[in-house]
Amino acid sequence: MVEMKQREFNIDKKRNFSEWYNTIIYASELADIRYNIKGFLVHRPWSALAFRHIYRLFESELEADGHMPVIFPTLIPEENFLKEKEHVEGFAPEVFWVTQKGEEKLDRRLALRPTSETAFYQMYNLWVDSFRDLPLKLYQSCSVFRAEKETNPFLRGSEFLWIETHDLFETAEGAQRQTAMDLEIMSRVATEHLGIAFIPFERPQWDKFAGAEKTYAYDCLMPDGKAFQFGSTHLLGQHFTLAFEVSFTDAQGNRKNPYSTCFGPGIWRVLGAVISVHGDQKGLIMPYAIAPIQVIIVPISKSDSGDEVLKKAIEIKSLLLSAGIRAEIDKSDRTPGFKYNWWEMRGVPFRIELGSREVVEKCATLVRRDTREKIKIGIDGLVDAVLAQADLQLKSLKANSEKELAQAIRTANTKEEAKRILEEKGFARIFICTLDMDGRKCAEDLKEFTKGGKVRGIRLGEKPENGKCIACGRDGIRVYFARQY
Amino acid sequence: MVEMKQREFNIDKKRNFSEWYNTIIYASELADIRYNIKGFLVHRPWSALAFRHIYRLFESELEADGHMPVIFPTLIPEENFLKEKEHVEGFAPEVFWVTQKGEEKLDRRLALRPTSETAFYQMYNLWVDSFRDLPLKLYQSCSVFRAEKETNPFLRGSEFLWIETHDLFETAEGAQRQTAMDLEIMSRVATEHLGIAFIPFERPQWDKFAGAEKTYAYDCLMPDGKAFQFGSTHLLGQHFTLAFEVSFTDAQGNRKNPYSTCFGPGIWRVLGAVISVHGDQKGLIMPYAIAPIQVIIVPISKSDSGDEVLKKAIEIKSLLLSAGIRAEIDKSDRTPGFKYNWWEMRGVPFRIELGSREVVEKCATLVRRDTREKIKIGIDGLVDAVLAQADLQLKSLKANSEKELAQAIRTANTKEEAKRILEEKGFARIFICTLDMDGRKCAEDLKEFTKGGKVRGIRLGEKPENGKCIACGRDGIRVYFARQY
Numbered sequence: 001m002v003e004m005k006q007r008e009f010n011i012d013k014k015r016n017f018s019e020w021y022n023t024i025i026y027a028s029e030l031a032d033i034r035y036n037i038k039g040f041l042v043h044r045p046w047s048a049l050a051f052r053h054i055y056r057l058f059e060s061e062l063e064a065d066g067h068m069p070v071i072f073p074t075l076i077p078e079e080n081f082l083k084e085k086e087h088v089e090g091f092a093p094e095v096f097w098v099t100q101k102g103e104e105k106l107d108r109r110l111a112l113r114p115t116s117e118t119a120f121y122q123m124y125n126l127w128v129d130s131f132r133d134l135p136l137k138l139y140q141s142c143s144v145f146r147a148e149k150e151t152n153p154f155l156r157g158s159e160f161l162w163i164e165t166h167d168l169f170e171t172a173e174g175a176q177r178q179t180a181m182d183l184e185i186m187s188r189v190a191t192e193h194l195g196i197a198f199i200p201f202e203r204p205q206w207d208k209f210a211g212a213e214k215t216y217a218y219d220c221l222m223p224d225g226k227a228f229q230f231g232s233t234h235l236l237g238q239h240f241t242l243a244f245e246v247s248f249t250d251a252q253g254n255r256k257n258p259y260s261t262c263f264g265p266g267i268w269r270v271l272g273a274v275i276s277v278h279g280d281q282k283g284l285i286m287p288y289a290i291a292p293i294q295v296i297i298v299p300i301s302k303s304d305s306g307d308e309v310l311k312k313a314i315e316i317k318s319l320l321l322s323a324g325i326r327a328e329i330d331k332s333d334r335t336p337g338f339k340y341n342w343w344e345m346r347g348v349p350f351r352i353e354l355g356s357r358e359v360v361e362k363c364a365t366l367v368r369r370d371t372r373e374k375i376k377i378g379i380d381g382l383v384d385a386v387l388a389q390a391d392l393q394l395k396s397l398k399a400n401s402e403k404e405l406a407q408a409i410r411t412a413n414t415k416e417e418a419k420r421i422l423e424e425k426g427f428a429r430i431f432i433c434t435l436d437m438d439g440r441k442c443a444e445d446l447k448e449f450t451k452g453g454k455v456r457g458i459r460l461g462e463k464p465e466n467g468k469c470i471a472c473g474r475d476g477i478r479v480y481f482a483r484q485y
Numbered sequence: 486m487v488e489m490k491q492r493e494f495n496i497d498k499k500r501n502f503s504e505w506y507n508t509i510i511y512a513s514e515l516a517d518i519r520y521n522i523k524g525f526l527v528h529r530p531w532s533a534l535a536f537r538h539i540y541r542l543f544e545s546e547l548e549a550d551g552h553m554p555v556i557f558p559t560l561i562p563e564e565n566f567l568k569e570k571e572h573v574e575g576f577a578p579e580v581f582w583v584t585q586k587g588e589e590k591l592d593r594r595l596a597l598r599p600t601s602e603t604a605f606y607q608m609y610n611l612w613v614d615s616f617r618d619l620p621l622k623l624y625q626s627c628s629v630f631r632a633e634k635e636t637n638p639f640l641r642g643s644e645f646l647w648i649e650t651h652d653l654f655e656t657a658e659g660a661q662r663q664t665a666m667d668l669e670i671m672s673r674v675a676t677e678h679l680g681i682a683f684i685p686f687e688r689p690q691w692d693k694f695a696g697a698e699k700t701y702a703y704d705c706l707m708p709d710g711k712a713f714q715f716g717s718t719h720l721l722g723q724h725f726t727l728a729f730e731v732s733f734t735d736a737q738g739n740r741k742n743p744y745s746t747c748f749g750p751g752i753w754r755v756l757g758a759v760i761s762v763h764g765d766q767k768g769l770i771m772p773y774a775i776a777p778i779q780v781i782i783v784p785i786s787k788s789d790s791g792d793e794v795l796k797k798a799i800e801i802k803s804l805l806l807s808a809g810i811r812a813e814i815d816k817s818d819r820t821p822g823f824k825y826n827w828w829e830m831r832g833v834p835f836r837i838e839l840g841s842r843e844v845v846e847k848c849a850t851l852v853r854r855d856t857r858e859k860i861k862i863g864i865d866g867l868v869d870a871v872l873a874q875a876d877l878q879l880k881s882l883k884a885n886s887e888k889e890l891a892q893a894i895r896t897a898n899t900k901e902e903a904k905r906i907l908e909e910k911g912f913a914r915i916f917i918c919t920l921d922m923d924g925r926k927c928a929e930d931l932k933e934f935t936k937g938g939k940v941r942g943i944r945l946g947e948k949p950e951n952g953k954c955i956a957c958g959r960d961g962i963r964v965y966f967a968r969q970y
Contacts, residue, residue: 032608032611032612034608034611035557035558035604035607035608036562036564036565036607037558037560037562037595040558040560041558042555042556042557042558042608043555043556043557044555045553045554045555045623047556048553048554048555048556048625049553049554051556052554068530068533068534069530069533069534069537070527070528070529070530070533071527071528071532071533071536071646072520072527072528073520073522073525073526073527073644074559074597074628074630074644075522075525075581075644077521077522079521080521092587092588093587093588094586094587095586095587096560096583096585096586096595097583097584097585097586098581098582098583098584098597099582099583099584099585100581100582100584100594101579101580101581101582101632102577102578102579102580102632103577103578109585110522110581112559112583112597119520122520122521123517123519123520123527126517126519127517138530140533143559145559147586147587159558159559159560161556
């Protein structure tokens with residue numbers, strides 16, 4: 001159990017999101033930013049445990065889809081990066097380089113992986129030889145390193161946690177199909193388990209991954225109206241398989257290069273989204289699936305009945321544990337009121353209040369973190385009640401997130417309207433001439449005019465629409481436009 | 486399912502351990518050593534999945550003992566190392582240094598952590614203030630980096646996987662008690678779950694961790710008679726709390742420095758021990774608790790009954806899965822004999838053979854990997870049989886390991902006897918004058934005389950004994966002596 005050091009938490013998330021965010025990270029003991037390298041975060045138990053559950057959700061979806069885990073070296077030789085031209089240009093400015101061991105200078109620089117295509121593909125060159133070796137779908141759960149100027153816990157960091165998949169297919173169609181599956185995996189975890197509504201986009205050509213043909217990315221709405229990308233999938237064509245000479249013999253005996261994809265669920269950013277989207281004035285709201293503690297039991301002891309109440313609390317805890325519910329008792333000597341605030345601030349989905357009257361009546365009071373609804377319930381029915389309420393709570397978090405996202409989206413027919421929508425913390429639907437490189441000039445004009453708005457891309461699954469580009473007036477297509485993290 | 490690329494595996498482990506080991510790592514697809522940085526290993530799914538289970542076993546024991554997980558940065562500034570003199574001297578020659586980001590030179594060097602005391606203790610300085618903050622028991626599961634000249638998969642590497650705990654206590658006694666608990670955790674996982682017998686030692690003063698007062702270490706016996714340390718616990722006294730100015734106010738109002746310990750279960754080396762100790766002429770034997778696949782079902786299809794047999798195999802698989810058993814069907818078009826060899830080589834604890842006659846008789850043949858014993862069993866009784874046999878198999882692996890270790894230990898009354906015992910692949914019990922620094926000269930004499938034997942230390946839990954040092958003839962104490970990895 002983490003030591004209690006609570007101050008009262010009471011900050012309006014919508015009005016002052018930045019203060020809310022920075023305070024809750026620290027106050028709830030998710031993380032500590034005082035490590036002596038800027039942009040490198042110390043993850044305390046509350047976030048380390050949440051990450052364990054987030055990782056397992058994604059890993060089990062990926063494995064059900066035929067991916068297998070691997071663990072690659074953290075270091076990648078410079079020569080590997082040089083093999084794919086766009087890739088090295090995209091990542092070079094952000095790479096941390098190892099140049100020495102002990103006092104000895106290395107004969108070449110070794111990169112701390114910013115992403116691992118150039119590590120995986122040289123092994124794929126050795127492992128792939130026949131169409132029987134395909135599809136090859138591997139992933140690793142790890143941290144990656146990118147020197148960033150502006151950093152913020154779980155939003156942008158110089159070291160952050162993610163998953164990276166690296167998949168090879170016989171055909172372009174196989175690779176394209178995988179991008180749809182990646183989106184489905186993201187929806188299942190982020191929306192169905194964690195209650196985060198998001199929009200999947202095809203990004204403009206000028207905003208794609210270094211070395212990709214197309215980038216698909218997943219944006220949620222932050223409380224300050226900005227878009228926040230917490231994952232992406234890249235269609236890599238044959239760029240990397242050509243660069244690393246990965247080839248196979250197909251069923252007809254022809255030698256070919258596979259098509260490939262990579263998918264990056266941004267584990268770190270998924271937690272950032274969870275914190276930002278679900279939290280409220282009282283602090284965090286942890287979705288049940290990833291809460292380190294799902295039910296906190298608070299015994300309300302008076303001196304004459306303390307032992308009795310504690311005994312019952314222990315009984316309830318073991319009842320919940322044996323049903324697979326992560327339960328804990330707060331046995332500290334703080335007041336019940338203090339304990340309620342503390343565990344609400346940390347986002348524990350349910351509290352059980354237990355006093356001497358409840359012990360006599362063989363019942364307990366179950367309190368929901370999001371609505372703070374109280375239900376009095378017989379101890380025999382407690383496990384079922386927690387499971388049923390967990391389901392309702394998730395539905396409600398998800399419905400709120402979907403509603404907020406839907407309400408934020410408005411259509412802008414002019415630059416001025418787009419600008420106003422962004423100022424009012426919304427996402428604007430606009431027309432732009434094209435997402436090919438030709439459209440970049442219009443996107444830059446719009447960015448300047450709106451003070452920071454960026455073209456997010458075509459919304460996947462939305463019916464295509466045509467109209468005049470709000471920047472240049474030429475014929476264009478429907479895209480979304482927003483400020484971003 | 487991993488692609489089949491088997492050659493017949495048939496190497497005598499005892500007679501040619503090194504060839505056996507290097508071949509099985511590659512042939513069973515545990516890992517690939519062909520990555521283009523020496524000493525850095527690519528872990529393929531078979532080892533990545535085994536590591537998942539090894540990590541979970543240790544993590545759940547550590548958490549039951551009150552540890553909580555954290556995730557610290559991979560990089561540590563040089564100034565942190567400089568704070569503890571012995572520590573920096575011990576690790577400096579092995580450290581990989583980051584000196585650049587992009588083309589910009591950093592204003593100080595950043596170490597890839599070789600171990601994380603100097604990262605943790607600067608945060609402990611911020612987090613610890615009162616006796617109420619103690620004990621503080623945190624751990625992280627991560628990889629660490631040490632530039633090594635000689636490397637071998639899972640035995641010694643420049644990047645390897647481990648867990649590191651960093652614990653603070655009010656008193657020296659509290660810290661000492663934790664070292665006993667660390668040993669108990671190691672016994673529970675390595676011996677009770679994985680069947681590896683080992684000896685816990687207090688190491689000589691000249692062989693302790695850089696910055697420790699005492700080092701306790703856990704050695705198993707390798708097939709070539711060498712000792713192999715797969716974990717250690719260090720009693721750090723107040724070395725690090727003084728160096729990092731970590732202090733607390735005790736219940737009487739006095740300001741004090743905590744006493745500390747660290748425990749490093751060598752996750753990588755635990756797998757190395759599992760491979761080496763349990764494997765046989767046919768390949769790996771994976772302990773049931775960590776086997777990526779616990780039961781492989783091999784349908785023996787004749788053309789007229791193939792569908793029927795496959796249907797039953799699927800039914801059996803889902804029966805096993807729903808009992809929490811990791812089961813898989815080998816549906817490939819290889820011959821049954823090929824499949825038997827392949828999965829035996831990869832160490833899957835049980836095989837189920839299923840032909841059309843078994844389908845008619847509603848039974849299956851269960852084959853144990855270690856003894857290759859066959860049991861015909863009704864399908865209704867299959868889950869119970871697997872669980873019961875898993876227990877027997879573990880007991881038998883453990884008994885073998887204990888027997889081999891016990892047989893390897895012999896008492897030597899002279900240098901010549903010690904030398905012969907080592908040549909005969911044993912551990913020698915000898916007397917040495919002392920484990921304090923004064924004994925180092927004798928240890929070096931013995932090492933030279935025996936061509937590589939090293940003093941392992943005092944066996945914990947063994948009755949102390951006195952006698953004449955076999956090197957110098959002075960009064961001495963009972964210690965163990967062996968070649969080592």
